[in-house]
Amino acid sequence: MLGIEHPxxxxxxxxxxxxELAAAVSNAGGLGIITGLTQPSANDLANEIARCKDMTxxxxxxxxxxxxxxxxxxxxxxxKTIVEGGVRIVETAGRNPQVVLPVLKEAGVKIIHKCxxxxxxxxxxxxxxxAASIDGFECGGHPGEDDIPNMxxxxxxxxxxxxxxxxxxxxxxxxxxVAALAMGAEGMNMGTRFIATQEAPVHxxxxxxxxxxxxxxxxxxxxxxxxxxxxxxxxxxxxxxAKEKELGDDIEFKDIIxxxxxxxxxxMQEGDMDAGAWSCGMVAGLIDDIPTCKELIDRIMSxxxxxxxxxxxxxxxx
Ligand SMILES: Cc1cc2nc3c(=O)[nH]c(=O)nc-3n(C[C@H](O)[C@H](O)[C@H](O)COP(=O)(O)O)c2cc1C
Numbered sequence: 001m002l003g004i005e006h007p008x009x010x011x012x013x014x015x016x017x018x019x020e021l022a023a024a025v026s027n028a029g030g031l032g033i034i035t036g037l038t039q040p041s042a043n044d045l046a047n048e049i050a051r052c053k054d055m056t057x058x059x060x061x062x063x064x065x066x067x068x069x070x071x072x073x074x075x076x077x078x079x080k081t082i083v084e085g086g087v088r089i090v091e092t093a094g095r096n097p098q099v100v101l102p103v104l105k106e107a108g109v110k111i112i113h114k115c116x117x118x119x120x121x122x123x124x125x126x127x128x129x130x131a132a133s134i135d136g137f138e139c140g141g142h143p144g145e146d147d148i149p150n151m152x153x154x155x156x157x158x159x160x161x162x163x164x165x166x167x168x169x170x171x172x173x174x175x176x177x178v179a180a181l182a183m184g185a186e187g188m189n190m191g192t193r194f195i196a197t198q199e200a201p202v203h204x205x206x207x208x209x210x211x212x213x214x215x216x217x218x219x220x221x222x223x224x225x226x227x228x229x230x231x232x233x234x235x236x237x238x239x240x241x242a243k244e245k246e247l248g249d250d251i252e253f254k255d256i257i258x259x260x261x262x263x264x265x266x267x268m269q270e271g272d273m274d275a276g277a278w279s280c281g282m283v284a285g286l287i288d289d290i291p292t293c294k295e296l297i298d299r300i301m302s303x304x305x306x307x308x309x310x311x312x313x314x315x316x317x318x
Pocket of ligand 1: 010011012013014016035063064065092093094114135138139140141142168169170171189190191192193278279280281282283
């Protein structure tokens with residue numbers, strides 16, 4: 001469906017998913033994805049798509065995230081840019097992407113909707129999305145409000161969905177890929193793991209923080225606003241959680257604006273690791289190096305072959 005060699009996708013990531021990372025993942029045989037809304041305008045996105053094309057002739061995608069609450073970005077403009085830029089794959093995420101579907105589908109763009117529940121995946125299927133990316137409770141970013149981990153969510157998706165899906169959230173290595181395949185997924189989507197790569201265009205402090213973190217170092221914030229986000233803990237996050245405890249159900253977005261609004265450039269580009277809350281998955285506990293995207297993907301593919309042939313094959317032969 002996607003024209004890629006290996007069943008590994010790099011999910012859209014705010015201030016991380018630039019052309020450099022998308023091209024590196026696609027050149028390594030996976031599917032790299034540019035984060036649409038990190039580009040301030042549709043024109044900027046057109047330039048980023050052109051830059052990516054200069055770096056790879058392999059397929060890559062663009063992520064369009066539909067967030068609640070904020071003044072709506074120019075989604076039709078971004079969609080038009082994607083089509084005109086010749087991009088063949090779009091990862092949608094968040095709210096219902098209906099507003100961009102007609103123009104994308106008419107152009108033959110394949111749409112992978114990333115969502116955190118079976119009911120949302122079924123909705124995506126019913127409105128014409130081609131595939132789903134199922135983001136379990138483990139995931140970095142927005143895990144939704146159901147708190148269902150992938151050991152349950154993936155087989156549930158396999159039972160219900162007719163469109164193909166990939167596993168997302170907590171995926172890091174060959175074991176993740178084989179487990180995802182065993183549970184009915186066609187492949188896997190990774191976020192946090194791809195930040196800790198040579199080509200990810202973020203400050204070295206971000207990569208070092210992921211390598212140093214264990215699986216115990218993420219926190220859930222903004223649950224009271226029904227906009228739950230899994231983030232790496234730091235001084236700003238501890239402050240945010242203290243405010244959440246103090247204000248309880250009365251909390252409003254304005255109360256935590258200092259910890260969450262506009263902090264990504266300071267973290268991802270300047271490396272100020274206490275500037276605010278930034279998305280990170282529990283999978284940080286499985287990440288202890290900073291390989292190139294090619295080294296990472298090759299290692300996953302050869303490791304998966306070994307697990308299937310030797311470990312799983314051993315069960316058959318026993
Ligand atoms: C720093 C960061 C920023 C992210 N930004 C976005 C985003 O803008 N849009 C989106 O759809 N997903 C975003 N995600 C989610 C990822 O695309 C992916 O679904 C998630 O990271 C998978 O979980 P994992 O981190 O355990 O691999 C982000 C994740 C991280 C870690």
